[in-house]
Amino acid sequence: MRPGFRVLGSAVFASATAVTLALSSGVADADPEIPATTQGLADYISKGLNPAPDGRQPRAIAGTGSSSGSAVTSTASDAIGEGPEMTAFLAAFGYGLTHPDAAPPGSNNWNCKPTAAHPHPVVLVHGTWLNTYDSFAYLAPRIARAGFCVFAFNFGREGVLEGGGLGPILPGRYGVGPMEDSARQLSVFVDRVQAATGASMVDIIGHSQGGPVANQYLKFEGGQGKVGKVITFGATNHGTSLLGIATLARIINNLGVNILGFYEPFIGQANVQQAAGSAFYASLNRDGDTVPGVAYTAIGTTHDEISNPYDWTFLTAGPGATVDNITLQQGCEQDLSDHLTIMYSPRAVSFALRALDPAVQPEPECAFNPWMIGGGGKL
Numbered sequence: 001m002r003p004g005f006r007v008l009g010s011a012v013f014a015s016a017t018a019v020t021l022a023l024s025s026g027v028a029d030a031d032p033e034i035p036a037t038t039q040g041l042a043d044y045i046s047k048g049l050n051p052a053p054d055g056r057q058p059r060a061i062a063g064t065g066s067s068s069g070s071a072v073t074s075t076a077s078d079a080i081g082e083g084p085e086m087t088a089f090l091a092a093f094g095y096g097l098t099h100p101d102a103a104p105p106g107s108n109n110w111n112c113k114p115t116a117a118h119p120h121p122v123v124l125v126h127g128t129w130l131n132t133y134d135s136f137a138y139l140a141p142r143i144a145r146a147g148f149c150v151f152a153f154n155f156g157r158e159g160v161l162e163g164g165g166l167g168p169i170l171p172g173r174y175g176v177g178p179m180e181d182s183a184r185q186l187s188v189f190v191d192r193v194q195a196a197t198g199a200s201m202v203d204i205i206g207h208s209q210g211g212p213v214a215n216q217y218l219k220f221e222g223g224q225g226k227v228g229k230v231i232t233f234g235a236t237n238h239g240t241s242l243l244g245i246a247t248l249a250r251i252i253n254n255l256g257v258n259i260l261g262f263y264e265p266f267i268g269q270a271n272v273q274q275a276a277g278s279a280f281y282a283s284l285n286r287d288g289d290t291v292p293g294v295a296y297t298a299i300g301t302t303h304d305e306i307s308n309p310y311d312w313t314f315l316t317a318g319p320g321a322t323v324d325n326i327t328l329q330q331g332c333e334q335d336l337s338d339h340l341t342i343m344y345s346p347r348a349v350s351f352a353l354r355a356l357d358p359a360v361q362p363e364p365e366c367a368f369n370p371w372m373i374g375g376g377g378k379l
Contacts, residue, residue, distance in 0.1 A: 074177025100172025106144030127208025211235020292320025
């Protein structure tokens with residue numbers, strides 16, 4: 001491990017206590033009447049931000065879109081330069097700050113050819129204010145070792161003037177652009193994966209915003225018929241409360257302030273869209289939660305402080321689709337995974353493997369996974 005990252009990693013882990021206190025305060029002081037506007041959400045987030053080391057107080061500011069008045073679009077980019085395998089979310093988050101476009105280990109071997117046993121490549125779709133590395137540094141190599149071709153990319157990249165976020169100051173915070181744009185970027189990426197592998201279909205694993213982005217792709221961007229299975233973790237399939245969005249903002253900010261100094265986080269457009277009752281969800285779920293021909297697995301955790309209420313992540317099967325809704329703690333109370341560390345839970349991985357191929361993982365694992373820190377089943 002390089003010396004620079006060792007210092008950064010120490011700073012990340014030292015901030016865990018501060019983050020926990022900030023989250024506890026935010027939940028205790030929750031105001032159910034947060035104005036359902038971009039500025040109202042920004043003002044609420046500001047109330048829970050920790051001061052910077054120099055004493056200045058950061059505040060959330062709301063993006064106003066492109067100053068030119070032209071159509072606002074986000075971009076996607078390849079994940080390159082495979083990063084190390086991680087067992088804890090905070091360690092992966094720290095590495096993702098210094099290597100914002102790293103590929104998760106085991107992913108993006110463009111020479112990988114699916115086998116008869118595992119004919120569908122697996123496409124990973126990350127969440128809001130995250131990147132594909134810090135979302136999948138634990139899960140991706142385990143899926144690859146099970147014999148699957150795994151592919152990952154970064155989507156929803158937007159700059160300051162577009163209202164997306166301050167990426168140059170806190171690198172790797174993607175998934176902030178309009179989810180319609182992100183779904184189109186997913187469509188392009190899936191086509192590339194199919195062309196490279198020769199596969200007729202892919203399976204998708206999505207975390208948080210990755211769930212609705214995958215469904216937007218299936219319903220409106222040509223994904224139907226190209227996807228066999230969708231497996232989601234803590235997905236905001238029906239939106240989340242404004243408190244949940246505010247909590248995510250505070251986690252990222254209060255980690256980032258301790259590492260990089262003072263800055264003002266933007267409220268990305270995807271966050272506003274993920275508020276329950278938004279126009280995005282009215283369109284997305286107008287004709288039901290699912291599309292025909294897809295097998296869905298929706299996994300939620302009772303400790304999810306961001307995608308809440310947590311059972312909003314679950315789906316109702318429509319014609320021609322199947323749905324398996326799973327609560328992570330059912331039969332395994334010692335798994336304390338929250339919204340972010342669910343991706344570092346052995347139990348979560350075993351559910352993903354079972355959904356991809358029941359013969360590989362017929363029984364789910366049960367292991368302690370600490371809240372907020374994560375640890376691949378141990379401290």
